[in-house]
Amino acid sequence: MTRPVPPAALRRLAPTLLAACLCAALPATAQTAASAPVELHLPAGPLQASLSSLARQSGIQLLFAADSVSGRNAPALDGRYTPHDALQRLLAGQGLAMQERSPGVFVVNAAPAHAPATPRTPARAASSAPSSATTTSLARVTVSASTARMPQGETAMPNTITVLTREDIAQQLALGSDVSRVLSSQIPAFAPAREKMSNYGETMRGRGILYMVDGVPQSTPLRDGSRDSHTIDPAMIERIEVIHGANALQGIGGTGGIVNIITRSAPSEPGAFLLDTNVSYSAALPSRHDDNGQRGAALVGVRGEQFDLVAGLAHEKQGLYHDGEGRSIGTNAQGELMDSTSSNVFAKLGWNIAEGHRLQVMANRYELRGLDNYLAINGDYRTGRPTISVPGDTPLDPPMNRSRSLTVDYSAADLLGGRFQAQAFAVDFEGRYGASQWDPWGNTGANAAWDQTQNESDKRGFKLTQSWSRIADTTLDVTLGLDGLRDRTHQVLLASGMNWVPQTTYQSLSPLLQLHWWPTDHLMLSGGLRYEKGELEVGDYTTLPRYGARKVAGGKPTMSETLPNFGAVWYINDRLNAYASYSEGYTVADVGRVLRAINRDGQRVDSLIDLSPVVSDNREIGLEYDDGRFSGDIAYYTSESKLGSVLIYDPGIDAYAVQRQATRVEGFESNLRLRLGNSRLGLGYARANGRYDADVDGRLDSDLAGVNIAPNRLTAFWEQSWTPQLSTRLQASHAFDRDFDLRGARVAEFKDYTTLDLVARYTLDKHAFTLGVQNLADKQYISYYSQTTPSNPSYFSGRGRVLTLGWQYRY
Structure with missing residues (x-):
């Protein structure tokens, strides 16, 4: 409804x-x-x-x-x-x-x-063509029920919202298969993609992102392994819905924003059949040693009177990456997309039980595995020499990402006078990191032992939602919900067999209430509450010898928060909307980093203030305009947390540690679009400034580091339909200079860079051919993360010019 x-x-x-x-x-x-x-x-x-x-x-x-x-x-x-x-x-x-x-x-x-x-x-399907537009009409962007916790078609939330359609995604996949890169190219506020297996440092509005697949959380906040953007192949994605800023509608984790990946569905008409196949080949231009990659995916769908099915397979092999000057790009112990293989098996079965009643089961298995053919030669960030790769084998096993999920959804269109939705899910995740001479006993140099870690997490949960529209013949809509979650996580050192992070279990039961009301034809008001009550259970454990083998008493600390949201959308006229909102997001700090880094005796989990939750207050105002030829939106926001979670590099342990200080981020986001005949032009800009209280004296005296906040960015594109069969897109991204200071002293700086990409698409009946050129000008640059992270092993160049040729067949 x-x-x-x-x-x-x-x-x-x-x-x-x-x-x-x-x-x-x-x-x-x-x-x-x-x-x-x-x-x-x-x-x-x-x-x-x-x-x-x-x-x-x-x-x-x-x-x-x-x-x-x-x-x-x-x-x-x-x-x-x-x-x-x-x-x-x-x-x-x-x-x-x-x-x-x-x-x-x-x-x-x-x-x-x-x-x-x-x-x-009857429905029919044929070859794919590029999107002629992705602009949003003045009716505002609406998102699915799995994103907004409201029935599909309900009014949009009074926040900045971005929806990437399948044609948007397909256009970017002509350049590469990294989902983070798709998001970064389309959303200026999203941090530049690192093009690594780890999405560590890819943030929005200075905070972490909650990744979901069909409403099921993929993130691992108890021990943030930063692998949550690599849990499904893009061939299985229908669209991506992004809510900017803190929001608690989906529970734990959404302090910087929510990215909900909606999976493919069967054809809509009974008797219809869908076949979608994709093959692509990529290589550096000019060609380099071992630089080529191959990718193939196939998806089939069929719908009967009662049952429908969609299933897909995907496999990809990527070669070695090279920078704009022809050097090999260094391998990262956190994991790589280059020199890797990935595979995905996906299936979704639906059953229309009776009129208005539907049961759906979705299963997905995704694995991304490094091939371990190269060793890193550390660079020098002081002299500007980047880390490179040379042939060789690393001891132990290569990095790996494996995600297995099962989701069951039930919906009733008319139950208790409203719409009912229920979801149960299970997600098992394993993230293995590369081996290094990071000795758990603290030895260094030639005496240091090789070891590697693996992050293991399993989630079980449910979501119940009951919605009513037009209560008592008014314009009031009401949604009630109840969420349950159990997240069990630990991190183990595989060679030594020791736990780096003890088994940690978070359990929560959270009711929510959401209201939408139209007091006049021009004004929509929204408001809601979510009560998050959770318990964190940690047994007695001993830290690694490297940290002094401290004995820590376990415990079951509890935490609870009432998280409000409210806002308004004013439909000023047929062309202009204005909106304002306040919302709170909730997460726990990276508990694993806190627990593993304890370096004093006599600590008890129950009394650690570092385990207090992170609550982010997001305030936002915005305008949206669309006159049919020109459209644009602009938003200003602030995001504050009295007890934030800031990652600070500790050279003593060659890792980041969590520090709990007050933080504040303020920013500005804007997108402009213009249609001229068969041309479409776009311009996007995002600016964010973040500060935190480094010495805990009540003053925000230091800049958030690059690992916590994205650069200020300008993006632009030009799309052209040359004929009904041929279209192109030229897009640019510029990241601006930025300095970082710690209590007034400069500690890092970022030098700006600009990249260009080109996509061309030609359709012929059921076939489509694509040509994509990433980094068209072969620009040599050091990535944003590497420039703002003072670490020689992680001083990486960005990828140089890459040519990708693709073929698609749709029936």
Whole structure:
């Protein structure tokens, strides 16, 4: 069920705003758009959102009143259609009729009583084409129920929200398969991707990110292994929904933002069949030794009257990376994407038990494993010499990431007068790190023993959600929820057999309440509470000899927080929205780092203040504008925590330690988009400043380090449709200079750099061919993380020019 859309004053005519100027000024273009088949990717959901997406993806002008389509859902469309055919399929059985007033201009109205129903036609699929637009209409971005804890189609939250569609993702995958890089290229506020197996240092708004797959948490906050962006292959992803800033709707972990990966689904029409295959080859340009990579993926889907199934396989092998000057890039003990293989097996089975009742089971197994063909030769950050790789074998086993998950979802469209959703999940994760002469006894030099660690985490949990719309015939919507979680984590040294981090179990049971209310046609108010009550259980343990073999008494400290959120969206007119919000996010500090680094006797887990929760207060105001040709959004935010979690490098142990100080981050984010005929231009900017209280005297006296906060960034793109078959995208990213000080003394600095990427796509019937060039100018630079981290082993160059050729077949 959906939120009631306000009447005449809120007839935002989102598709009209998107295409009106084009149709008036470019009739020939509109006529072509109206008659030519285009590649469409429209997920099942609210009819209003589907019509808006159709207008954006096809370039037509589509006129309708928001209240005429309110409360209606549309099937998914995935394939190649003319706009006329696509409209017929979306409107089938809806009691609505369409009229083509002129080439490229369609009007949707209520069907007259005598008008025949729009006939239903079987779905079809064909080759993929590049996205013509990813702009959001003025109706605001809506996200799925697994992200917002509201039924799909409910009003969007009053926060900055980014949704990356399948065409957005496919466009970026023409350059490479790293999900972090996809996010970084599309979201200026996201820290630059490290292109490593570890996403350590990839943050938003100066804080950590909660990664989810279909609403199931992937992050391991008890011992943050920084591998949570590598738990599923991109071939299995339908879209990615991102909420910027702290939010507690999904519980523990979302202090900087939420990234929810929505997996692929079966075709929407009974009897439909889907086949999607991808093959690609990549190599440095000019070619270097052992630099090539190969990738292949296949996904099939079928839907019957009661059952539907989608399943996929993916495999990838990556070669050695090289920088802009032809040097090999150094290997990282935390794990690498280069010189690695990955594989993914995915399946989702759905059963429509009865009218309005659905059961769904999803299973996923993903593994990313280093090949261990190279050794690192440390660089020197003082002289600017980067770390490189040379052939050789490292002792012990190579780094590895393995994630296995099982999710069961049940939904009832009409239960207790509302919509009910239930989810149960299990996630088992293992992250193995590379071997090094990091001796647990503290020996150094030639006497140091080789060892390696493995982070092991298993999660079991459930989410229950009951939502009601139009309570007592008002415009009030209510959602109640109850979440349960058990997260058990420990970190072991594989060679010595000692526990570096003792087994730690976090259990919580958290109710939540969320309200949406429209007091007028122009104003939406939202508010909610989440009560997070958790218990942390740690047994007695002894720290490593390296830390003095301290005996620590275990305990069961409890923690609880009431986390509010409230906000408002003001629909000023048909082109302009304004919103404001306050929300709190909640997590625990990296408990593993705290427990393993205790260096004093007589400590008890129950009395460690370092285990107190991290609560982030996020305040945000923003504007959104869309007149059909030009669109833009701008947001200002602050994020504060009285007891933050700051990572400080400790050269004595060659690792980062957690320090608990007050922190404050403030920033500005903006995105601008302009459509000119068959061209689309975009500009994005994000700026963030973060400070913390280094000497715990009540004053914020030091800069957050680069591992905690992203650089200020400017992004730009130019998309061009040259013919109905050929399109290109040129994109640029510039990271600005930044200095870092500790109580007034400069401790690090970052030198700016700019990179360019190019993507070209040509479609031919059910086939599509792509050419991607990453770092088009072959720019030589040192990565942001490496420049701002004072460590010779981690002083890495960014990747140089890479050519990727791809082929896709869709049926």
